[in-house]
Amino acid sequence: MSKIVKLSQENWSDLLTGMAKDYHIYAPIQYSNQQDYELLNEYNIKDIVYNHPKPATPLKTFLLPIKQNLVKDNRFKPSVILGIPACDLSAVNILSEIYLDKDFKDSAYEHRLENYIFIGSDCYSMQEHCHCTSYGFKPYPTENADIVLSRLDSTVFLQSLTPKGDKLIGLIESKVALVKALEEEINQINDKRERITHQLIEKNKDIPDYTKTGELIKQAKEEIWKRYADTCVSCGACATICPTCTCFLLIDRPGFEKVRQLDACQLPAFAHVAAGEDPLHELHVRFKNRYMCKYVWKPEKFDSVACTGCGRCIEACIGKINKNELFVELNRED
């Protein structure tokens, strides 16, 4: 474990103001009823929300933009993303398993992953549909962050987890004095983390775990899929907003250029073939497909968990479909 260092909130904000002139830094900014990543400038730094659950946009959007030309050179300047929740950082595992697959490495994805510095942050509260602990995740970053940011009152704590993080902390240190965190402060942070972890576990105690969910889904009868899919309008929002859903379509541009555009199995004709067959033609089959993919097939194929329990798909659904109600119901019947 590398050491935890601290600085005052005021110094931290000044530092960001200075750095935002030279670097692209994104951080969650509060709007009326939600928070989302914004590029920092000297005016919005005061509106950054710290240690709050997930921003509206998942982290995947930075690594796999909704639309990206994969053949044209699209280098970009190293950038910092600040305030990433643990669930979104853990989602990077499955993205990297797919996009950095040794047989076909996606160099556009790799380039972005290498050039972002991720500053993760602890969640000290939860939102209605947060359920990361149900699938074995913690509400504070344990992986894929270069630096972890925690806060106590008006003090900011930073802990580097990677060489990239060390480098950034070195740079910060050249601009402002950093002090080693006290043992009792670290204990206080840990207490906060423990408290929120227990609250999440307690709130979600009826939700089956990841493996059990897979078993339940596999056995679930057609009737329940039809019932839950009844209000689905195939908008694809659940997949688009999901930090681990990464299906796409390649679009052609003159010069043999290929544009990767985010796609979703929930959209009609995703699996349609020219001869006319479409295994996902029926709405309830398509609806079920997304869950089979996340909880049954991905686990058979990959090591990483394919749902981080962020709850975004529930919030985004205009059909008001709550996958956790479905899983709890399946669990009850089991």
Place this chain on the structure above:
Amino acid sequence: MTASRNIYQCIKAEITEVIDESPTIKSFVLRPEREFEFKTGQFVELTLDGFGEAPFTPSSSPLEKEEIQITVMRAGYVTEKIHQLKPGVIMGIRGPYGRGYPLDKFFDKEVLVLGGGCGFAPLRSLLYNLKAEEDKIKKLVFCYGSKTPAECIYKPYINELRQVKKFEVYRSVDRPDETWTEEVGVVTNLLDKIAINVDDSVAVVCGPPVMMKFGTLKLLEMGYPEDNIYLSMEKNMSCGLGKCGHCMMGKYFVCKDGPVFSYDEVKDQPDIWQ
């Protein structure tokens, strides 16, 4: 982007010849800008610049590296446009992708090849390959079916196949005309007429979904073990690289884990015949 190979980049290939195979099927001879190697049963993504791309299994011999042939059935957006192309047009190729036919499992065996319609395309590449390795197989029985005589593709090639000592070729059409002298009926009927030692044989099936389904059921009925029946699965595809998710069939990415599977591998996956 880093210096490593860009997996989305096409290599260019010029159309040198267009061959009419049937009213809806044409073959395109392509000369890639550099030697192009593939294993029989693997596929490529063929790009019409700025327009679109689609997956095709080369129908030429994998031993031929300077030119490849792709046989295209007119079926929709991209294939319609490809059919209008003339020699001289530069296309893009990505690949080869996927897992082809496991030839080593065919050696020292009697090979039964069951094909329908445009499914002959990948099979022709396999037949070329096995012809070159004739001494390694016991015999090969090829059963091919199409709707009408006009839709039977590769007519000159059929005669060539019939000259190969260890090859037997049978054809059937659903609706014959007055010129047709071979069998009539669905292609699976041919299986009742052939002599093959099932216990010492492997079978390969490629064609439209209905034919694949009934062909496989018939082979199982004949006593073929599930792991000795090889199917070429066709699913919607985009990337060909095991990423975009379009071709998912249960846990498999058909583009990367297939497109050739043994029946045993896929039988428990959903919607395999769709």
